[in-house]
Amino acid sequence: MKTGPAPASVPRTVAASVIGTVAEYYDFFIYGTASALVFNKVFFPSVSPLLGTLAAFSTYAVGFFARPLGGIVWGHIGDRVGRRQTLVYTLLLTGLGTVAVGLMPGYAQIGFWSPVFLVLVRLIQGFGVGGEQGGAVLLAAEVAPPGKRGFVTSFVQLGSPAAYLIPSALFAVLDANMSEATFVSWGWRIPFLLSLLVVLIGLYVRLRVQESETFRAVRENLDEHRAPLKTLLRDSRTEVVAGTLAKFVEAAVFPFYTVFLVSYAKSQGVDTSIVLDAVIIGIVAELVLLPLWGRLTDRVGRRPVYLAATVLNLALVVPSFLAVQTGNGVVITVLLVAGLAFGHGGAYAPQASFFPELFPSDARYSGVSIVWQFGSMIASGPFTVVAAALLAASDGGFGLVAVYVGALVLISLIALRWLPETAPRRLGGREYADWPRPAEEILRNAST
DSSP states (O other): OOOOTTTTHHHHHHHHHHHHHHHHHHHHHHHHHHHHEEEEEHTTSSSHHHHHHHHHHHHHHHHHHHHHHHHHHOOOOHHHHHHHHHHHHHHHHHHHHHHHHHOOOHHHTTTHHHHHHHHHHHHHHHHHTTHHHHHHHHHHHHHGGGGGGGHHHHHHHOOOOOOHHHHHHHEEEEEEEEOOIIIIIIHHHHHHHHHHHHHHHHHHTTTOOOOOOOHHHHHHGGGOOHHHHHHHHHHHHHHHHHHHHHTTHHHHHHHHHIHEEEEEEEETOOHHHHHHHHHHHHHHHHHHHHHHHHHHHHHHOOHHHHHHHHHHHHHHHHHHHHHHHHHHHHHHHHHHHHIIIIIIIHHHHHHHHHHHHHHHHHGGHHHHHHHHHHHHHHHHHHHHHHHHHHHHHHOSSSSSHHHHHHHHHHHHHHHHHHSOOGGGGGGTTOSSSSOOOOHHHHHHHHHH
């Protein structure tokens, strides 16, 4: 009788994880784009355009700040019930929430209730997203061979940059083929409704994935284990706190490079299309390099790669502003390729193996989800609002924003010094936290 997934199931498991990551970040980017372009007119037409846009972004933030609660709840369910089953639920909440926004009546149809329902959907969706990303990387991490875990899990991280490109392309096509009136009337709904395809594909793949041997071993002794949150508070407080702070650098620099620098270019009279083109090139370069960073973490360790990328991001903060000021496309592109493909990618790729390896198997889903969602909420959730306010307060000078970004990156740099190395190759083949595996799997992985 087969007791666990065969090696051939690893690609399927990774695919199941990537689908969820794409769904999560597809919503993340498409909602942000629609908030800037059209939501003030559809859901908040009774106020000024500026206030309407701010209100639209506020509904976006509501969903973002619901994620940590989702991380705690879904983390507990994932540790007690199962990784795969939990990820089916979170995929449904995430993807169908996006579809619901696309079907939602506007203010012209139901008045005040339109923004109320929008906030409600965003809360439910944010709650679902809270358990998605952490579970996705964990699902892949627990079936990957230990010596290749960094490489295998890095493919899950492709979902975020890929999801950034998809909405950009969709809105560009709609903008080129629709009048503004048509777009505001119904065209904006198309990208949201297309999320249904991601949900259907994701369900098909995830329902065909088996639970990992690691979780099966945990489930056999489930009654012997404490509640996951109690386990973390008792045995892994340092990993939870330091892991959350280590998340800051990646969570902050991505909106810095992809969103804020575009706004900064506009404030400086620089053609924003130059920066947007450079961002796309940087994202494509990151897609290529992410698996290479993951492979490198298997060889030299998670911390060295993560630390080097963090230092690079810190070094690029001020040059980023100076590059935009030049208005030179080549200079801006080189800077953003360095920032996204090397700086962000070098910090993002290790997380998929580093964070799961920090926590014991009976509380791993909870640990990864808490670190991921609280770190993102603090560093990324308010980032664009705070950075824009600091830019305005300094009359367009970048000094305060540079200090803000630099402080977030520096916090991660310090936190990484508190965290241990976890790559099995750097630990003589052993795991930092317990990672139960059957004897046949150990022999199989040793032969690879």
